[in-house]
Amino acid sequence: MAKSKAEKRKQKRKQKQVQVRLAKAGKAVADKGWFYYEDALYYYEIADPSQALKSIKNAVKLLPKEEVVILLMGRIGQELGDAQVQLDAMDCLEKIGKMTDSMRYERVIFLINSRKYERCLKTAEDLLQNFTLLKIDDKRRKRTTIKDIIAYCKEVIAETREREESIRRMAESYKPQDGLAEAGAKHMTDMADPPTPTPEPSTVPPVDSKASEKPASVPVTVNIDKDAFVKALAVTETAGPDLYELALMSHKIRFAESFETLICLPGLTEIQSFWYQEETAKKVLKQFRGRALLSDEVGLGKTIEALIILSEYLRRGMVKTALILTPTPLVSQWQTEMASKFNLNVPSTDSPEFKSGDNNFWEQKVVVASINQAKSKKNWDLITSREYDMVIVDEAHHLKNKSTLNFKLVNALKKKFILLLTATPVENNLMELYNLITLLKPGQLETATSFRERFMKRGDPTDPQNREMLKNLLSQVMIRNTRALAGIHIPPRFATTIRIAPTKDEAAFYERLQTLLHLLNDQNKGRSKLMIKNLLAQAGSSPRAVEATLERMIDNGSWLLETEKEIKAVRNLCRTTVDTPKNMALLKLVKADSEKLIVFVKYTATLEHLAEFLEWNNVSFVLFHGGMSNEKKDAAIEGFKENVQVLVTTEIGGEGRNIQFCSRMVNYDLPWNPMKIEQRIGRIHRIGQEKEVQIYNFCAQGSIEDYILDILDRKINMFEMVIGEIDMILGRVTGEKEFSDMVCDIWVGSQTPEERDQSFAKLGTKLKRAKTGYVKTKELDGKLFGDSYEL
Known part of the structure; x- marks a missing residue:
């Protein structure tokens, strides 16, 4: 039956009313979404990203097609x-x-770092399929x-699927027969104690000599004491430290059967291992059998x-004795890393017990030693006569020559x-690589x-x-991770x-101090070298x-x-030197930027x-130094993050703490060891830093720091190099001598300013030559090994 004109007009009015209501509802939703967006933006700008994240998630739900909202969510993340x-x-932007x-x-980089391997594989394959059409920089390397x-x-x-299939x-090999499974299920359901069933004669399989190889079916029953089961679940009391330790031990024994899980990682302190480091450790443990380049x-x-590899072996009881050999300048660095990050307190050739001439030093279970000390006539026989479960050699390119x-x-x-360990396994000749591999696995590359x-x-x-063919042979003993694979991108x-x-x-003051230093040097004939070095460094501070x-x-x-x-x-x-020009330069830097x-x-x-100086000038600051308790250190870092402008810290510099929210630093004084300078810079110029890092180096004109x-x-x-490269360059110049000793010898030994200038110029030329050699070596390694994870 056709509708009358009045009914049609009524229907149109209803439709229009619905449209108006929907439009109003849509506008209300949009308004609410923009409210959440503004809220998130506010919290983001006042540096409260956690609160900002809550608001922006609501905004994205309500405004899923607004690009600016999605981009803010990405920045907050x-x-x-x-x-x-x-x-x-x-994903929202893609939609x-x-x-x-x-x-x-x-x-793709995010997915691999998040260990979402299946999704990463699909995304990467899709990306590679259309790679020629992409508009990105450095396409060859990224491909x-x-x-x-x-x-x-x-x-x-x-590997995962193979493990699951195994x-x-x-599980199937231990699966009970259907009848038994049903019986077990019934027992589990009833939670009762029925009598053990006696099989009837017809159900017992006859003994047949031909079938004797197959095991007879054995009836299985599962009995559960319901009251005891419920009571055990209801108990809320703790089991006590002894049972807890026993449970931990059982887990360790279980995981010790394979290297799928690294049991040492939970014990790491002041450091977070990266996925490629863990995968490298697993590969060395599982496939390389503990012998790797x-x-x-x-x-x-x-x-x-x-x-990580050493700790894993120690925890599993597979290594009880170890020797770590490094160049002399790196001994204390290894000893510190082991103590602070891996809770391994081991003696070294920098330790007092070695310097005191303790004959039992080389009998310690784990030792960090200068390779220069180890190869000396005094120690050679002591070291080569005993057996080690593990040997680690840092800067192994120093072993390149068999003679x-x-x-x-x-x-x-x-x-x-x-x-x-070496970043440059080949410097001049492929035979250097052959020699290193032969040390690891004799015969791997056959004869010379x-x-x-x-x-x-x-x-x-x-x-x-x-x-x-060479790549295949090397991949069995060598691992080479690259920045491209690791996904490490740090601002300049x-x-x-x-x-x-x-x-x-x-x-x-400087002139009178110089007179004192020459006096000490002349009177003590070199025995005051350490004191002179300390006074000079302190004067620069x-x-x-x-x-x-x-x-x-x-x-x-x-x-x-x-x-x-x-002295007096x-x-x-x-x-007489209270408010030094360095203080005023620092104050100017603080006031110039918030x-x-x-x-x-x-x-x-x-x-x-x-x-004292900052407090007098009403500058908000906190102190951070090694004498503080952990609670005070945490409070200092938190205060610096939240509401304080300046953190004044000693060399410890917030080690192990996240301070990448700061992108400016001042070297108020300058360590004479370039690696110490790198460590300072590395506190903020590291993974997680989002801004360009600004470094300000203070020094007095004409001082030793000025020359350095x-x-x-x-x-x-x-200061433009990648962290770690300065070590490679210094190793080519200083050998077994500290860089700080070299500059101190020049300063104290020079009789005239002209002689001092010439000596520092020569040292600079040596460093420049060493850098050129390192750059050539790096180019050679890039040509040989490329960007391959396993090579």
Whole structure:
């Protein structure tokens, strides 16, 4: 029946009313969504990303097609370091067609770092299929990275499925017969204690000699005491520390059967291992049987990988004795890393017990030693006569020549496991690589003659032939992680040297101190070298630091009258230099920008001096030093993050704590050891830093620090290098001598300013030459090994 005109008009009115209501509801939803967005933006801008995340998630639900809302969610996820939030933001952008090609590549990196292997594989394969159409930078390198990730994901997924299939087959092999399974299920359901059934004669299989190989079916019943079961679940009391330790031990025994789980990781402190480091450790443990060449690019953490492997073996009882050999300057660094990050307190050749001549030193279970000390005639027989479960050699490129004592020592050691660490396994000739591999696994590359014939081109000892065959052989003993694979992208860093002209009082102080140092040197014939070195370094920090040392010298007494008079004169001059030009330069830097600032100092006296100065000038600051309890340290970092502009810290510098929210730092004084400078910079220029890092180096004009900065900054551009590269360069120049000793010898031994200038110029030339050699070696390694995870 046709509708009348009145009914049609009524229906149209209803439809219009519905549309109006829907429009109003939609506008209300949108308004609510924008309210959440503004709320999230507010919290984001006041540096409260956790609260911002709650609001932005609500905003995205209500405004799923608004690009600006989704982008804010991505930024908040980045601020929190939450990979899942960033992935969600990328997925939302893809749905609305706003995802860039660069984001597509970054998503693959996020997925591999989040260990979402199956999704990563599919995403990476889709990306590779359309790679030629992508508009991104550095396409060739990124294509290689994608291929490596695809191969790695396939390997992990295959291993996982194989493991699951193995478990399934094992479960099926122990599966009871159907009738028994039903009986068991019935017992589980009834929660009762029925009598054990007696099988009737017809159900018992006859004994047949032909079928005797098959086991007879055995009836199985499952009985559960319902009351005891419920009572056990209802008990809320703790079991006690003894049972807890027993449970932990049982888990350790269970995991010790395979290397699928690294049991040492929960015990790490002040450090978080990365996925590629864990996978490297597993590969060495499972496939390489504890003998490997770790050849990661500089700065990716070969030391951490080696110590994870060592710790894993120690915890499983597979290693009880170990020897770690390093260049002399790195001994204390290894000892510190082992203690602070792996809770391994081991003696070293820097320890007092070694320096005291303790004959039992080399009998310790685990030792960190300078390879120079180990190969000496005094210690050679002691070391080579005993057996080691594990040997680790850092900077293993020093073993490249078979005729050197370094190579002969490591070759002579009796060892079950061995790790060689170097970022540059080949420097001049492929035979260097052959020698290293032969130390690890003799015969892997056959004889030297055979290796030359099969893999070395005549006329170019660095360019191999039969690359795929060589790659396959090396992949069985060598791992090389790259920054591209690890997905490590850190913003650049920039350094500014601020040379400060001393005041008249400061000039008088420096001049009088120099007189005292020459006097000490002349009277003690080199025995005061350490004292002179300390006083010079303290003078580069602050007069207050020098004053503290001079006070102790006066208290100790036993000085010649002339020397004591000079000590007191310099001490008095320290007290006339209170507000130094360095302090005023620091204050100017603080007032010029409201951004947070970390100020590094070496000495506690300087720390106290700066605290007084900043407090007098109404600058908000907190102190951080080794004498504080962990609670106070945590409170200082939290205060710096929340509402304080300046953190004044000693060398410890917030180690193990997340301070990447700060991107500016001041070297108020300058360590003479470039690796110490790198450690300071590494506190903020590391994974998680989102901004460009600004470094300000303070030094007095004409001081020893001025000369050091001139060499490190102007001659070799140290502050633009990747963290870790300076070690590679110094190792080519200093050998077994500390860089700080070299500059101190030049300063004290120079008779005239002209002689001093010439000596520092020569040192700068050596460093520049060493950097050129390192760059060539790095290019060669890139050509040989490329961006492959397993090579």
